Amino acid sequence: MAIDQRHFRDVMGTFATGVTIITTVVSGAPHGITANSFSSVSLDPPLVLFCLGRSSTNFDAFMETDNFAVNILSASQDKLSTHFAMFEGDRFDGTAWNAWETGAPILDGVISAADCVLEARHDAGDHVIIVGRALRAETVLDAAPLLYHRGRYAALASE
Numbered sequence: 001m002a003i004d005q006r007h008f009r010d011v012m013g014t015f016a017t018g019v020t021i022i023t024t025v026v027s028g029a030p031h032g033i034t035a036n037s038f039s040s041v042s043l044d045p046p047l048v049l050f051c052l053g054r055s056s057t058n059f060d061a062f063m064e065t066d067n068f069a070v071n072i073l074s075a076s077q078d079k080l081s082t083h084f085a086m087f088e089g090d091r092f093d094g095t096a097w098n099a100w101e102t103g104a105p106i107l108d109g110v111i112s113a114a115d116c117v118l119e120a121r122h123d124a125g126d127h128v129i130i131v132g133r134a135l136r137a138e139t140v141l142d143a144a145p146l147l148y149h150r151g152r153y154a155a156l157a158s159e
């Protein structure tokens with residue numbers, strides 16, 4: 001019996017996550033998308049993954065590139081998360097960032113980031129699993145994380 005998509009999404013949404021913005025640079029142009037499908041995968045070598053929807057307007061950029069950065073958002077960055085999920089213009093206009101090794105944008109105000117080179121892509125239904133090998137990973141801010149649960153932003157109970 002096929003599971004209704006909305007139902008499946010609602011059930012999976014009970015899994016609380018952090019929030020990331022995954023960025024990349026293609027021919028000098030930065031691209032970025034909010035994603036909560038991020039996971040660390042392996043310590044040796046240091047691998048991470050995220051899942052990218054095929055319908056994303058950034059899909060082609062992430063298929064062309066061999067670099068990406070994972071930006072782990074702090075509790076005060078809920079508006080930035082919405083911006084990188086919804087805004088249809090240049091998402092980097094007015095957003096401060098710098099680059100580490102690969103050139104992928106590391107955004108100001110994030111708790112930590114991992115600068116990655118592409119390791120593998122795996123087809124997965126209407127998404128593609130993108131695996132990266134971290135060249136550099138740093139915690140740059142001692143702040144509470146932004147959380148996401150049941151379609152809403154949340155904060156740690158202790159914060």
Ligand SMILES: Cc1cc2nc3c(=O)[nH]c(=O)nc-3n(C[C@H](O)[C@H](O)[C@H](O)COP(=O)(O)O)c2cc1C
Pocket residue numbers: 019033034035036037038050051052053054055056057058059081082084085086148
């Ligand atoms: C909290 C949150 C988490 C998201 N996680 C993902 C994700 O893991 N993968 C993905 O492809 N899209 C994810 N999205 C949706 C994208 O951020 C974006 O809205 C969607 O891809 C459409 O915009 P685009 O065409 O610019 O990519 C998420 C959105 C939000 C608000």
